[in-house]
Amino acid sequence: MGPGGRRHRLTSRTRRAPGLLDRFHRPGQVVVTAFAVAIALGTALLSLPFATTDGRSTGPIEALFTATSAVCVTGLALVDTEAHWSLFGETVIIVLVQIGGLGIMTLATLFTLLVAGRVGLRARLAAQAESAMAYTAGPRRVLRDVVLFSAACETVLATVLTIRFATEYDFPPGRALYYGVFHSISAFNNAGFALWPDSLVRFVSDPWICLPVALGVIAGGLGFPVAFELARAWRRPSRWTVLTRITVGVSLALLAAGTLVFLITEWHNPATLGPLDGSGKLLAAFFTAVMPRSAGLNTIDIAQMYPSSWLVTDALMFIGGGSAGTAGGIKVTTLGLLAFVIWAELRGETRVNIGHRRLPEAAQRQAVAVTVISAGLVALSTYLLMVLTPHSLDEVLFEVISAATTTGLSIGVTAEGPPAGQALLVLLMFVGRIGPLTLGSALALKERTRRYELPEERVIVG
Amino acid sequence: MGPGGRRHRLTSRTRRAPGLLDRFHRPGQVVVTAFAVAIALGTALLSLPFATTDGRSTGPIEALFTATSAVCVTGLALVDTEAHWSLFGETVIIVLVQIGGLGIMTLATLFTLLVAGRVGLRARLAAQAESAMAYTAGPRRVLRDVVLFSAACETVLATVLTIRFATEYDFPPGRALYYGVFHSISAFNNAGFALWPDSLVRFVSDPWICLPVALGVIAGGLGFPVAFELARAWRRPSRWTVLTRITVGVSLALLAAGTLVFLITEWHNPATLGPLDGSGKLLAAFFTAVMPRSAGLNTIDIAQMYPSSWLVTDALMFIGGGSAGTAGGIKVTTLGLLAFVIWAELRGETRVNIGHRRLPEAAQRQAVAVTVISAGLVALSTYLLMVLTPHSLDEVLFEVISAATTTGLSIGVTAEGPPAGQALLVLLMFVGRIGPLTLGSALALKERTRRYELPEERVIVG
Ligand SMILES: [K+]
Ligand SMILES: [K+]
Numbered sequence: 011m012g013p014g015g016r017r018h019r020l021t022s023r024t025r026r027a028p029g030l031l032d033r034f035h036r037p038g039q040v041v042v043t044a045f046a047v048a049i050a051l052g053t054a055l056l057s058l059p060f061a062t063t064d065g066r067s068t069g070p071i072e073a074l075f076t077a078t079s080a081v082c083v084t085g086l087a088l089v090d091t092e093a094h095w096s097l098f099g100e101t102v103i104i105v106l107v108q109i110g111g112l113g114i115m116t117l118a119t120l121f122t123l124l125v126a127g128r129v130g131l132r133a134r135l136a137a138q139a140e141s142a143m144a145y146t147a148g149p150r151r152v153l154r155d156v157v158l159f160s161a162a163c164e165t166v167l168a169t170v171l172t173i174r175f176a177t178e179y180d181f182p183p184g185r186a187l188y189y190g191v192f193h194s195i196s197a198f199n200n201a202g203f204a205l206w207p208d209s210l211v212r213f214v215s216d217p218w219i220c221l222p223v224a225l226g227v228i229a230g231g232l233g234f235p236v237a238f239e240l241a242r243a244w245r246r247p248s249r250w251t252v253l254t255r256i257t258v259g260v261s262l263a264l265l266a267a268g269t270l271v272f273l274i275t276e277w278h279n280p281a282t283l284g285p286l287d288g289s290g291k292l293l294a295a296f297f298t299a300v301m302p303r304s305a306g307l308n309t310i311d312i313a314q315m316y317p318s319s320w321l322v323t324d325a326l327m328f329i330g331g332g333s334a335g336t337a338g339g340i341k342v343t344t345l346g347l348l349a350f351v352i353w354a355e356l357r358g359e360t361r362v363n364i365g366h367r368r369l370p371e372a373a374q375r376q377a378v379a380v381t382v383i384s385a386g387l388v389a390l391s392t393y394l395l396m397v398l399t400p401h402s403l404d405e406v407l408f409e410v411i412s413a414a415t416t417t418g419l420s421i422g423v424t425a426e427g428p429p430a431g432q433a434l435l436v437l438l439m440f441v442g443r444i445g446p447l448t449l450g451s452a453l454a455l456k457e458r459t460r461r462y463e464l465p466e467e468r469v470i471v472g
Numbered sequence: 473m474g475p476g477g478r479r480h481r482l483t484s485r486t487r488r489a490p491g492l493l494d495r496f497h498r499p500g501q502v503v504v505t506a507f508a509v510a511i512a513l514g515t516a517l518l519s520l521p522f523a524t525t526d527g528r529s530t531g532p533i534e535a536l537f538t539a540t541s542a543v544c545v546t547g548l549a550l551v552d553t554e555a556h557w558s559l560f561g562e563t564v565i566i567v568l569v570q571i572g573g574l575g576i577m578t579l580a581t582l583f584t585l586l587v588a589g590r591v592g593l594r595a596r597l598a599a600q601a602e603s604a605m606a607y608t609a610g611p612r613r614v615l616r617d618v619v620l621f622s623a624a625c626e627t628v629l630a631t632v633l634t635i636r637f638a639t640e641y642d643f644p645p646g647r648a649l650y651y652g653v654f655h656s657i658s659a660f661n662n663a664g665f666a667l668w669p670d671s672l673v674r675f676v677s678d679p680w681i682c683l684p685v686a687l688g689v690i691a692g693g694l695g696f697p698v699a700f701e702l703a704r705a706w707r708r709p710s711r712w713t714v715l716t717r718i719t720v721g722v723s724l725a726l727l728a729a730g731t732l733v734f735l736i737t738e739w740h741n742p743a744t745l746g747p748l749d750g751s752g753k754l755l756a757a758f759f760t761a762v763m764p765r766s767a768g769l770n771t772i773d774i775a776q777m778y779p780s781s782w783l784v785t786d787a788l789m790f791i792g793g794g795s796a797g798t799a800g801g802i803k804v805t806t807l808g809l810l811a812f813v814i815w816a817e818l819r820g821e822t823r824v825n826i827g828h829r830r831l832p833e834a835a836q837r838q839a840v841a842v843t844v845i846s847a848g849l850v851a852l853s854t855y856l857l858m859v860l861t862p863h864s865l866d867e868v869l870f871e872v873i874s875a876a877t878t879t880g881l882s883i884g885v886t887a888e889g890p891p892a893g894q895a896l897l898v899l900l901m902f903v904g905r906i907g908p909l910t911l912g913s914a915l916a917l918k919e920r921t922r923r924y925e926l927p928e929e930r931v932i933v934g
Contacts, residue, residue, distance in 0.1 A: 275859065317865055318858035325851060348844055355837040356911075362837075371833055375817040375824075378840050382810055385847075389787060396780035397737065403779055403866040449818075 038448035041117060045081060045444055048113075052077030052106045061099035068094070071429055078436045080106035082443035083114065083336050085202020085306035085418025086409075086435065088425055092205040103203060104195050108160075110443075111199030111230070111336045116156045117447055118334035119234045156234055159241075160198065167226040168194035174218045197226040200336040202306020202418030214309040215290045220297045227305040231331030232257060252364050256346035257332045261303075264326060264342065268299030271322050281314035302326035304337040306418025313421040317404045320421065324407055327417045328384070338416035338442055340384050347377040380446065387445075388414055391438055398431045399423065409435070414442040500910035503579060507543060507906055510575075514539030514568045523561035530556070533891055540898045542568035544905035545576065545798050547664020547768035547880025548871075550887055550894065554667040565665060566657050572905075573661030573692070573798045578618045579909055580796035581696045618696055621703075622660065629688040630656035636680045659688040662798040664768020664880030676771040677752045682759045689767040693793030694719060695803075714826050718808035719794045723765075726788060726804065730761030733784050743776035764788035766799035768880025775883040779866045782883065786869055789879045790846070800878035800904055802846050809839040842908065849907075850876055853900055860893045861885065871897070876904040 056073040059065050068076075072088045076095075079086045080103045089095075095103065172190030175181040181189065189205060196203045204210055213219040229237060236257045243249055250258070272295040276283040283291045297309045302323050315323075330339015351374050354362040362369040391410045392403070399406065401423050409423040413435045424435060518535040521527050530538075534550045538557075541548050542565045551557075557565065634652030637643040643651065651667060658665045666672055675681040691699060698719045705711055712720070734757040738745040745753045759771045764785050777785075792801015813836050816824040824831040853872045854865070861868065863885050871885040875897045886897060 316858075318855055321851070321855050321858060321865060348840065351837055352841045352844055355834075355841040360834065371836075372817075372822065374833075374840075375813055375836070378810065378836070379814045379817040381844075382814055389783070393780055393783050396778075396783060402864050403783060403869065404864055407865065 041447050042444055044113065045110075045440070048081045048106065048109060049074070049077050049440075052081060052102060055102045056095075056099060058098075061096055061102060062094055063096050063099075071432055075432055075436055076103065077106060078439050079418065080104075080201065080203070081110040082416050082439040083107055083110050083199050083201040083304075084338075084413065084416040084439045084443075085196070086413060086420055086424050086439070087203070088432065090207045091203055093207065100192065100205070104192050107199050107201040107203065108195050111195075111201065112153075112156060112160060114336055114443065114447070115160070115230075115234050115334065116153045119152050119156060121334075121447065152234075155238065159234060159237060160230075163226060163229050164191075164194045164198050167198060167222055170222045171219065174216075178216070178218070193223065194226065197223045197305065197307065198230040198336075200227055200230050200304045200306070200331070200338075200416075202301075204307055208311070209308045211309055211311060214294050214297075215286065217293055220293055220309060223307065224297055224300040227300055227303060227307070228261070231303045231305065231335050231337035232261070233332035233335030233337070235334050236332050237335070252367050252369075253333070253343060256343050256364070260342035260346045260349075261332065264303075264329065265296070265299055268302070268322065268326055269296045272298045272319060275316055275319045275322070276310070279314070279316060282310040282319075298323075299326070301419065302417055303331040304339060304415055304417045306412070308419060312419050320404055320408050323419065324411050327411045327415045327419070328388070330415050330417075338414075338446075340381050341446075344377045344380050347373060348381065351377070380449070383445075383449075384414070387438075387441065391434060395423075395427075395431055395434060398434070399427050410438065413438040416443050503909050504906055506575065507572075507902070510543045510568065510571060511536070511539045511902075514543060514564060517564045518557075518561060520560075523558055523564060524556055525558050533894055537894055537898055538565065539568060540901050541880065542566075542663065542665070543572040544878050544901045545569055545572050545661045545663040545766075546800075546875065546878040546901045546905075547658070548875060548882055548886050548897065548901070549665070552669045553665055554669065562654065562667070566654050569661050569663040569665065570657050573657075573663065574615075574618060574622060576798055576905065576909070577622070577692075577696050577796065578615045581614050581618060583796075583909065614696075617700065621696060621699060622692075625688060625691050626653075626656045626660050629660060629684055632684045633681065636678075640678070640680070655685065656688065659685045659767065659769065660692040660798070662689055662693050662766045662768070662793065662800075662878075664763075666769055670773070671770045673771055673773060676756050676759075677748065679755055682755055682771060685769065686759055686762040689762055689765060689769075690723070693765045693767065693797050693799035694723070695794030695797030695799070697796050698794050699797070714829050714831075715795070715805060718805050718826070722804035722808045722811075723794065726765075726791065727758070727761055730764070730784065730788055731758045734760045734781060737778055737781045737784070738772070741776070741778060744772040744781075760785075761788070763881065764879060765793040766801060766877055766879045768874070770881060774881050782866055782870050785881065786873050789873045789877045789881070790850070792877050792879075800876075800908075802843050803908075806839045806842050809835060810843060813839070842911070845907075845911075846876070849900075849903065853896060856896060857885075857889075857893055860896070861889050872900065875900040878905050 053070070053073045055061060056077055057067055057070065059067050062068055068089070075086075075088050078084070091100065091103065168187075168190040170190075171193055172186045175189050176183060176186035179186075192203075192205060195201070202209075206212065210219065210223070232240070236254045239250060239254045240258070247255070247258075269292070273283070273291060276295070276298075277291065278284055283294055286294055294310050301307050304327070312320075312323075328339055329345050330341055331337020333341045333343045347369065350364050350369060351362050362374060388407075388410055391414065392407050395401075395406045395410055396403065401409075405421055405423045408419070408421055411417070412419045413424075416439055424432065427435070515532070515535045517523060518539055519529055519532065521529050524530055530551070537548075537550050540546075553562065553565070630649075630652045632652075633655055634648045637651050638645060638648035641648075654665075654667060657663070664671075668674065672681065672685070694702070698716045701712060701716045702720070709717070709720075731754070735745070735753060738757070738760075739753065740746055745756055748756055756772050763769055766789070774782075774785075790801055791807050792803055793799020795803045795805045809831065812826050812831060813824050824836060850869075850872055853876065854869050857863075857868045857872055858865065863871075867883055867885045870881070870883055873879070874881045875886075878901055886894065889897070
């Protein structure tokens with residue numbers, strides 16, 4: 011069937027089910043509005059006097075920054091979370107994190123399904139009645155599955171943390187449960203908020219805290235489609251989709267490489283790994299390699315790492331986690347696709363094949379678009395923040411990438427910066443979180459088909 | 473004709489003309505060997521006692537560094553060119569620059585022609601007797617044209633500079649001519665060597681020095697194919713090839729944007745643009761925007777620019793100049809192609825069209841490969857140099873990009889670094905210069921054709 015025919019059927023069916031289609035007519039607008047409303051509500055709640063421990067209203071920039079950081083599951087903070095906010099304020103933050111995390115995972119999964127089907131929802135509805143039925147039920151079922159998956163992971167993680175806090179650290183039961191739940195939600199949603207001023211530094215050598223938190227971060231950051239497939243078919247890697255294979259492969263490679271590089275670089279640093287014993291060094295290096303997958307918690311003092319380790323963290327944060335999860339960055343999938351494209355090009359192949367599947371040209375262009383636009387956004391923001399603040403490139407680049415990838419690790423620039431700089435970081439967190447979602451939806455729905463092809467012209471590159 | 477048929481004819485004809493084909497059988501090896509030999513010879517000559525002003529032999533690292541910097545037309549230096557080297561030493565340097573520049577321009581043009589024809593030379597010889605004849609004559613004629621073009625540009629530039637040095641600065645005629653020729657060759661070949669310790673800072677307000685040098689840099693950095701086409705058809709832009717249109721468009725945009733950003737950022741900097749009057753600021757900002765096209769000369773003190781200006785310079789250096797010229801970087805063509813790919817993707821087009829021509833998928837993949845490999849090389853080298861030296865990311869990134877793109881601008885890290893760091897920069901200059909050439913030739917000759925296509929599988933990106 012030619013594009014003309016499909017378009018005709020699309021139009022004719024569009025008129026029959028306007029309600030459903032309208033909801034997805036401009037998904038970008040819906041997403042932006044939903045997140046903006048959540049942030050506005052959060053800002054209002056956090057501005058209330060009883061949201062703070064001292065009973066005084068928080069300034070508008072601090073409240074907006076915190077609400078944005080929570081909804082966008084970033085974790086950057088202008089004020090110390092535990093000291094500044096009351097129990098009510100902390101509850102607002104962690105609820106915003108949970109709403110943001112569920113929203114991101116659900117929407118990203120929906121867009122993934124749309125893009126994976128490649129034909130936009132509208133065309134799909136028109137072309138295939140069967141699929142259309144499946145998709146009409148889609149959003150609700152995806153939301154249900156995402157909620158169940160999140161609840162299951164968070165419950166397990168909260169239980170382990172609560173028991174550990176109560177038994178090893180002698181927290182009263184209520185406090186142990188509260189801290190367990192808070193950090194479980196924060197970790198699984200890759201939000202990076204912690205109730206200690208130095209994040210999780212005091213637990214650097216405790217594998218019963220570090221490993222569950224790291225696993226929770228990884229589970230949330232894999233992305234729902236991959237996590238779902240792994241839960242169903244983890245014994246049969248040969249049946250995994252390309253998405254799952256790339257996500258698992260690149261994630262494992264990055265975790266191993268990151269752990270190794272942090273071990274080597276920071277081994278003798280007296281302010282980070284230096285004082286730890288061998289297994290402590292390994293645990294801390296692994297935790298530090300996991301957290302740039304957009305989680306933003308830390309067990310060693312990020313500001314005291316060597317600048318070369320900041321650069322490695324920059325790279326890991328820029329890559330981020332899996333698609334359609336709570337992680338930010340360009341995603342490990344994108345990096346994996348780029349690697350396959352380059353490998354094919356170096357070998358002189360005219361097609362990019364992964365396993366026994368051919369990678370569509372469109373996916374290649376998407377990977378390029380996501381990477382180059384992200385790099386451009388980071389470069390432009392870094393330039394602006396360098397003009398606005400006296401900080402060096404090391405520090406500014408780290409903070410910009412941390413905000414744009416919603417990682418939330420910080421070496422202190424955020425809290426010190428002028429209001430204009432903080433506003434820029436708010437914007438970056440929002441764009442870094444919403445941009446890929448709206449971009450993905452736009453790409454999924456805007457695919458056009460050319461009626462004729464122009465003649466090719468060869469161009470030299472590089 | 474299917475790929476099988478072509479391969480058959482290729483094989484049968486290959487046996488008829490082994491001499492010609494063998495020359496291009498492993499062009500990467502030929503290029504690497506040629507440059508390595510030139511650098512080794514240069515190092516030996518520069519190690520001679522009478523190559524220095526004080527008559528003592530130069531250390532092996534300094535000699536190797538200088539020879540590599542000259543052959544790779546970079547301009548980074550460990551020693552002050554004028555104070556350290558004798559007239560003989562300086563002559564060796566500028567001859568190495570001329571040889572390196574001619575070699576790069578000729579080889580890059582040849583590979584451009586090969587890639588532009590897309591089918592590798594071997595397949596081309598076999599498939600089209602006519603084209604094969606044209607290509608058999610190709611290398612010599614390309615070399616002749618490149619030499620004529622270089623000689624013409626350098627003669628004009630040297631004449632202008634010589635007259636200016638003699639009349640305005642009261643140089644004796646011999647010295648004026650020597651300085652005119654030296655800086656003409658250095659500028660046109662984008663080599664960045666100057667006979668003053670502060671490069672061209674003393675001429676910051678002299679448009680009769682700055683503008684001719686800038687034009688020489690641009691002419692050399694456009695790349696021979698584009699310069700040739702502009703010389704032939706500059707009045708008829710509508711007939712320009714895609715290569716020329718992209719090169720001219722992106723170059724003009726970068727020059728305008730760079731001038732504007734440097735003007736704004738450095739306007740009040742008392743160590744750079746601050747003391748100059750309005751037209752002086754404009755001239756200096758324009759010159760500073762031209763030089764990151766891999767030229768490496770400077771009229772304001774690079775080390776005194778604000779770090780935000782370094783970042784802008786980093787970006788301009790990384791992009792570099794035109795393909796198949798003496799410029800380094802990923803090239804303005806690559807940037808232009810990426811922009812078109814992303815623009816097409818954002819609009820949901822399934823094909824990338826530039827003007828009325830379709831951009832081949834292969835060119836898109838090449839642009840991606842060149843950009844990502846370059847970024848990876850810069851990131852890895854920056855990490856290594858940060859581990860090796862105490863410098864900040866601002867400084868190390870600048871020096872690494874300057875070396876890898878053979879630009880030669882410096883903020884001082886090079887001269888201070890430990891031998892291991894200097895060796896890394898030598899390697900970077902070599903790889904930055906030879907890498908694209910060998911990569912280009914490999915891509916031109918290794919194209920394969922699949923007999924069958926694998927089924928596609930959609931993958932989510934970003
Ligand atoms: K985070
Ligand atoms: K140069």
